[in-house]
Amino acid sequence: MGRLNRRLEALLSLPQTERRALLEELGQARARRLRSAWRVWAGDDQKPPPGDWRIWLILAGRGFGKTRAGAEWVRGIAKNDGAARIALVGASLFEARSVMVEGESGVLAATPGGEDILWEPSLRRLAWPSGARATLYSAAEPESLRGPQHSHAWCDEIGKWSSGEAAWDNLMLGLRLGADPRTVATTTPRPVALVRRLFGDAESGKGGTVLTRGRTQDNRAHLAPGFIVAIEAAYGGTRLGRQELDGELIEDIEGGLWPRGLIEACRVRNVPALRRVVVAVDPPAGAGPGSDACGVVVAGLGEDGRGYVLADASAEGLRPEGWAAKVADTAAAWDADRVVAEANQGGAMVRSVLQAAGRILPLRLIHASRGKSARAEPVAALYETGRVGHAGTFPALEDEMAGMTIGGGYEGPGRSPDRADALVYALTELMLGRAVDPGVRKL
Structure with missing residues (x-):
């Protein structure tokens, strides 16, 4: 030995x-x-940094090894500290279990065969022979973190947390056991409030927060052959690639119609009774794999007069009958009063599928007679005056919104802001109408 x-x-x-x-x-x-x-x-950046830190933020691209780094840190704590009480917090309980515990880079996979560990899924609990315990939590239920006490925490993909700051604050207030409470937060960077906050703390040295940055390329020796070549060819140099592969924290673009801060400010936890619900559709120009997404957005008009974005049900890679069926299912699930679809691309397909599904639902076909910016600017003004709320987080939709610029430019993911266009149609139908937005003519 x-x-x-x-x-x-x-x-x-x-x-x-x-x-x-x-x-x-x-x-x-x-x-x-x-x-x-x-x-x-392990790479040097996948190991805990030296020094007296309290929060270790790993902000890195996909495939960097963030999950394995978090799992190994938890395993090391549990093996050497029998009094450790560890919180494992994911975006949902499903992700906490399937990624942080049972995933290919999770705690169980990181544990050598000779080490005993008890995993009790029904109790959401891991137990080690040392006496250490870890409990799973969902960031979508921030109140579940109010009360429990912990000595350590691993928080995964904090950029996806729907109630990010509320969950984080409740966790921090309960991190009071042991002599040296510490937290590891792993995430692909997204410019949401919690990630910005911790990034700012690390940059300023506030709160004992240290930062590790990483790129997908840094871990290429352990990724599937051809993966790096394929993703660099598809996303290299794009805004999405800089964020998802290079681990950059992408802030607002110049002249954006929807600054990130404006989108964050419109989050709501409670939606009032709704007067109307519509499903808006921006059909794709092509068909099948490789085509643009079919933008499908659900929005409602509250009794308080505000518009509420309720769901992003957009579909990718489907043939016309596939995405049209998705529209019909979404309208049924939300008990929508009306479907609004752009006639230019596939409005007639939406009509035929709704009829075939037996959905006797009013359908309004619209013709986008002016550019995207002309249609979107009046809707962006609704956000600026506080008249729209987002009932949750819709990352793909919000990335497209943040990529639309004054003057008609687009610097977001994908070739076209299909989701954002559907959002514009929905809120125009509910709150603006023909007289206010000359860019959309109703048929």
Whole structure:
């Protein structure tokens, strides 16, 4: 054992690039035996930083190894601290279980076969022989974190948390056990309030927050062959690629119709009784895989006179009968009063599928007679005056909104803001009408 430890320490003393090159030269059998030795395989930025930190924020692109880094940190704490009480917080309980615990890079996968660990899904609890315990929580239920006390926490994909700051604050107020409470937060960067807040704390040195940045490319040795080439060809240099692959925190674009802060300010937790509900559709120009998305957005008009965005049910890669059926199902699920569809591309298809499904539902076909900016600007003005609320978070839709600029430009994900166009149609139908928005002519 002593000789093995000395060899391991010698391997660890090598620079990361030399260590990985040497590991690649090993035979498969030896490599498999070493795979559970995280200290050997881990990149330098996947290991806890030195110093007296309280929050370790890992802001990195997809495939960087954020999940494995979080799982290994939890495993190390639990193995060495029998009094540890750890919170595992995901965007939902499903994601906490399927990614943080049972996933390919989760806690169970990171645990060598010789180590005992008790996983009790019904109790949302992990238990180690040391006496340490970990409990799963959903950030979508921030009140569940009010009351429990913890010594450590791992928070995954905080950029996706629907009630981000509320869940985080409740967690922090309960992080009061042990001599050195610490939290690891792992996420692909999204410019939402909580990520901005922690990023700002790290930049200013506030609150004991330290930051690790990382790119997908940094972990290419452990990713499927061809993956890097394919995603760089598809997304390299784009706004989406800079965020999702390079781990950049992308802020507002110049001249944007919907600044990120404006979108964040319109979040609502409660929706009043609704006078009307509409499903708006922006049909794609093409058909099948590789075509644009079919924008499908549900919005309602509240008794308080405000408009509320209720759901983004957009579909990708479907043939016309497929996305039209999705529209019919969405209208039924929300008991919509009307479907609004752009006639230019596929409004007639929407009509025929609704009729075939037996949905006797008013359908308004509209013809977009002016540019996207002319249609969107009056709707953006509704946001500026506080007349629209978002009942939750809709990342794909909101990314498109943030990419639309004054003058008709678009710098968001995808070739076209299909979701955002559907949103414009929905809120125009509910709140503006023909007299206010000359860019949409109702047929």
